[in-house]
Amino acid sequence: MLRWFIVFLMFAFPAAAEEVVLGLSKDEVAITTSFNGSDILIFGAVKRDKPIPDGDPLEVIVTISGPSEPVTVRRKEKRLGIWVNIDSVEIDRAPSFYAVATSAPLRDVLNDVEDLRYKISVPRAIRSVGAPMGIKDAAAFTQAIIRIRTNSDTYQLLENQVTVDAQTLFQTSVQLPAALTEGDYITRIFLTRSGKVVSSYETSIDVRKVGLERWLFTMSRENSMLYGLMSLAIAIAAGWGASAIFRIFRF
Amino acid sequence: MQIYLPIAEISVNAFMLLGLGGIVGILSGMFGVGGGFLMTPLLFFIGIPPAVAVATEANQIVASSFSGVLAHFKRKTVDLKMGTVLLIGGLVGAALGVVVFNYLKAQGQVDLLVKLCYVIFLGVIGGLMFIESLNAIRKTAKGGKPSTRKKHNWIHGLPFKMRFRVSGLYISVIPPLIVGVLVGILAAIMGVGGGFIMVPAMIYLLGMPTKVVVGTSLFQIIFVTAFTTMLHATTNFTVDIVLAVLLLVGGVFGAQIGARIGVKMKAEQLRIWLAIMVLAVCGKLALDLLIMPTELYSIAAGGH
Numbered sequence: 278m279l280r281w282f283i284v285f286l287m288f289a290f291p292a293a294a295e296e297v298v299l300g301l302s303k304d305e306v307a308i309t310t311s312f313n314g315s316d317i318l319i320f321g322a323v324k325r326d327k328p329i330p331d332g333d334p335l336e337v338i339v340t341i342s343g344p345s346e347p348v349t350v351r352r353k354e355k356r357l358g359i360w361v362n363i364d365s366v367e368i369d370r371a372p373s374f375y376a377v378a379t380s381a382p383l384r385d386v387l388n389d390v391e392d393l394r395y396k397i398s399v400p401r402a403i404r405s406v407g408a409p410m411g412i413k414d415a416a417a418f419t420q421a422i423i424r425i426r427t428n429s430d431t432y433q434l435l436e437n438q439v440t441v442d443a444q445t446l447f448q449t450s451v452q453l454p455a456a457l458t459e460g461d462y463i464t465r466i467f468l469t470r471s472g473k474v475v476s477s478y479e480t481s482i483d484v485r486k487v488g489l490e491r492w493l494f495t496m497s498r499e500n501s502m503l504y505g506l507m508s509l510a511i512a513i514a515a516g517w518g519a520s521a522i523f524r525i526f527r528f
Numbered sequence: 529m530q531i532y533l534p535i536a537e538i539s540v541n542a543f544m545l546l547g548l549g550g551i552v553g554i555l556s557g558m559f560g561v562g563g564g565f566l567m568t569p570l571l572f573f574i575g576i577p578p579a580v581a582v583a584t585e586a587n588q589i590v591a592s593s594f595s596g597v598l599a600h601f602k603r604k605t606v607d608l609k610m611g612t613v614l615l616i617g618g619l620v621g622a623a624l625g626v627v628v629f630n631y632l633k634a635q636g637q638v639d640l641l642v643k644l645c646y647v648i649f650l651g652v653i654g655g656l657m658f659i660e661s662l663n664a665i666r667k668t669a670k671g672g673k674p675s676t677r678k679k680h681n682w683i684h685g686l687p688f689k690m691r692f693r694v695s696g697l698y699i700s701v702i703p704p705l706i707v708g709v710l711v712g713i714l715a716a717i718m719g720v721g722g723g724f725i726m727v728p729a730m731i732y733l734l735g736m737p738t739k740v741v742v743g744t745s746l747f748q749i750i751f752v753t754a755f756t757t758m759l760h761a762t763t764n765f766t767v768d769i770v771l772a773v774l775l776l777v778g779g780v781f782g783a784q785i786g787a788r789i790g791v792k793m794k795a796e797q798l799r800i801w802l803a804i805m806v807l808a809v810c811g812k813l814a815l816d817l818l819i820m821p822t823e824l825y826s827i828a829a830g831g832h
Binding site: 360456523 | 765
């Protein structure tokens with residue numbers, strides 16, 4: 278009886294056969310005054326208690342996703358000779374940053390069903406529930422957000438950028454751009470075989486403004502009156518200072 | 529050297545901002561304008577979000593106007609009474625302007641409004657100034673006398689008259705109040721001090737003597753832009769202090785240098801160059817509105 282139960286378990290949870298052991302070059306990104314983007318190295322190994330299975334080789338997908346927020350996408354149209362925002366569509370959730378790195382072309386390592394389930398590819402990572410009545414081509418708005426953010430390197434599709442050694446060791450690196458918002462950057466690793474996810478692992482990278490940046494940002498939100506007065510004081514002091522310096526030296 | 533701006537949330541080159549501040553400062557010192565009408569569009573071009581550019585620029589104008597007004601106080605060319613009347617109008621206008629700005633931001637039309645304001649005002653003022661200074665140059669070339677302004681017009685028939693001793697005027701307070709309100713609205717929406725509108729209005733509408741115009745306009749601009757800065761800082765959280773510091777360090781020094789260059793140039797030449805510059809900025813912004821953009825879609829944070 279017990280023997281059958283173990284066999285049942287093995288069929289029911291095949292994912293447990295191969296697991297990810299992960300390393301990150303850093304699990305914190307500090308946005309300082311001189312912050313100009315950051316490279317993150319993601320590396321790891323596959324732990325398994327059985328020999329490597331036959332069939333298709335093991336593939337690895339790594340995703341890094343910034344904090345999601347609702348956004349409004351607007352489209353310009355020509356009215357009275359000038360280009361004006363007319364239609365707008367609200368996207369319920371769009372990550373502020375999203376990178377997908379794969380060990381082979383994404384189409385080959387992941388099938389559609391699994392993509393839908395785990396929301397791995399860029400279009401799946403964006404959630405758009407419904408467009409307002411009267412806008413027939415709502416998909417164009419989702420495509421637009423992907424296009425714009427891909428051009429600014431905030432959405433990255435890095436196919437063939439994960440190197441896998443002997444189906445066991447893998448590594449990749451992702452470049453975080455300079456224009457980065459704060460938050461928890463969810464990092465996910467998927468191991469796939471024949472397009473199916475066999476194991477996944479999730480951790481997060483903490484991206485925070487620190488020091489002066491943190492102080493100023495917090496102050497501008499929580500103590501905006503004082504922040505405004507400070508801005509004015511600096512302006513007045515600089516204006517007075519410059520005229521005083523020029524008066525002293527009589528240029 | 530790259531610097532990450534905490535409010536704009538982008539990384540920019542610090543030396544570029546210092547240089548930008550310096551160049552605009554020199555121009556503003558030469559021509560006696562705040563320079564906001566040049567700086568704000570330049571900030572758009574380098575990718576600062578428009579809302580942040582407008583709010584931060586208001587803060588920078590406080591610095592350059594304060595630097596300028598000190599010199600005018602020493603020469604006693606500030607009409608405090610007229611400045612206060614303009615200021616009362618200006619504060620009302622600034623409050624209205626921020627309300628309009630916030631409403632249009634929610635509608636997604638704020639970029640359009642700011643750009644349209646720029647195109648219209650820069651176009652009209654640049655054009656008028658260009659024609660006027662061209663005529664002046666032609667007249668001096670012929671050796672004729674510069675035309676004198678009419679001293680009396682319909683404005684002198686309005687009630688609530690008041691005496692402005694420094695300006696040597698006895699006029700109704702209504703026109704200065706209206707001028708103040710209009711400039712206040714523009715200051716809030718466009719992120720400018722409004723000097724380039726205020727100065728012609730004071731000379732041609734109110735009939736103030738040219739020598740007190742610049743100082744008085746600077747005096748009231750300080751308070752209006754300071755008020756605008758506070759409104760933007762407390763309602764929109766869009767004043768980026770790091771950006772402001774970089775711009776105003778370049779700006780205040782540039783302004784002092786510019787003022788010294790300006791003294792050495794002929795008035796008509798100065799005006800015609802200012803007019804050309806104003807028209808160039810106007811032309812660039814107008815083209816952006818008229819030519820089909822390469823990207824029709826734009827992304828804004830947040831839903832409705």
